[in-house]
Amino acid sequence: MSILKKNVSLSGDEYLEGEQYSDIRHEYEHGEVVAMVGASRKHKRLAGNVFALLHRHLGSTRCEAFISDMKVHVGDCFYYPDVVVGCEPGDNHDFYLEHPVLIVEVLSESTEQRDRTVKRLAYQSIPSLSEYLLLSQEAPGAELFRRTEEGWDLEIYALGEGVHLASVDLEIPLNEIYRGVDG
Numbered sequence: 001m002s003i004l005k006k007n008v009s010l011s012g013d014e015y016l017e018g019e020q021y022s023d024i025r026h027e028y029e030h031g032e033v034v035a036m037v038g039a040s041r042k043h044k045r046l047a048g049n050v051f052a053l054l055h056r057h058l059g060s061t062r063c064e065a066f067i068s069d070m071k072v073h074v075g076d077c078f079y080y081p082d083v084v085v086g087c088e089p090g091d092n093h094d095f096y097l098e099h100p101v102l103i104v105e106v107l108s109e110s111t112e113q114r115d116r117t118v119k120r121l122a123y124q125s126i127p128s129l130s131e132y133l134l135l136s137q138e139a140p141g142a143e144l145f146r147r148t149e150e151g152w153d154l155e156i157y158a159l160g161e162g163v164h165l166a167s168v169d170l171e172i173p174l175n176e177i178y179r180g181v182d183g
Contacts, residue, residue, distance in 0.1 A: 012076060016095060019078075025069070028078040029118075036080060039108070042137045045181045046106045047082040050135070053177070054085060054102075057170045063087035063101070071096035072103065074122045081123075082106045085168055088128065099128040101167040106135045120145065124152060130167035140178045 010018070015028040025036040039047075047067055054065035065085050071078045073096045081103045088099035103123050105115045115134060123132050124145070132145040142157040146166065157163050159178070162171040 012078070015078065019071075020095070025080055027071075027080055028076075030076050037110075039106075040137065042181050043082075043106045043108055046135050046137065046177065047104070049177050049179055049181075050083050050104050050133075050172070053172050054083065054168065054170070058085070058168065061087075062089060063168060066097070072100055072123070072126075073098045074126050077122055079119055079122065081119075098126075100126065101128055102131045102133070102165060103129060104133045104135065106137060108137055131165060133163070133165070135177065137181075140174060140181075142174055142177065 009031045010028070010033060011031070012028065015026070015033065019026060019028075027034040027036060051065055051067040058065055063085055064087075065083060067083050068080060070084055071080055072084055073093075078096060081100075083102075083104035084097060084100045085102040086097040086100050088097075091097050091099045100123075105111075105119065107115055120132060123129055124147075130147050134143040134145075136142075140159045142163050144155045144157065144163060144165075145152050146155060157174050159174050162173045163177070164171045
C-alpha cells in the first residue's frame with residue numbers, strides 16, 4: 001500500500017472525526033496526516049488469506065481479527081495495519097484498538113521502509129503486542145518479530161514451513177498464506 005504525506009496538522013480527535021467521513025484512509029503520526037493509497041492484488045490476497053485463517057481459528061474465543069480498516073492507536077499515532085488481532089475485552093473503541101496482541105503488515109515497495117522502522121518501533125512499544133508479522137509481496141517469505149523477556153526476537157520463515165503465532169496459538173503453513181498469490 002502506498003502512502004502520501006500531507007502537510008495538515010490536526011489533533012487526534014479531529015483526525016478520528018474526519019476519518020469517519022473520508023473516502024480515503026489516512027494514518028496519523030504526531031499531528032501529521034498520511035494518506036494511504038490503494039493496494040495491489042497480491043497485497044489484498046495476502047492480507048485476506050491471513051485474515052481468513054485467523055478469523056476461522058479464533059472462532060468463539062475472546063480474540064477477534066480485523067482486516068485493513070481497523071486502526072491501532074499507539075501514543076499520538078493511529079495506524080491501519082493490514083491485519084490486527086485484539087483479545088482485550090476493554091478495548092471497545094469502534095474505530096481503533098489500543099491493546100492488540102498480533103499485527104500483520106504486507107510489505108510493498110512504497111511502505112517497506114516505514115513498516116520495518118517507524119511502524120515496527122511504534123507497534124513494539126505497545127505492552128500487549130506479542131508478535132509483529134511481515135509478509136513480502138515479492139517472494140514468499142515471512143519475518144516474525146516475537147516479544148520475549150529479553151526484548152524482541154526475529155524468526156524467518158520460507159515456503160514449506162509453518163509460521164507459529166504463539167499470541168493466538170496457531171501454526172499457519174506459509175503455503176496457506178501465499179495460496180493464490182503468484183510469486
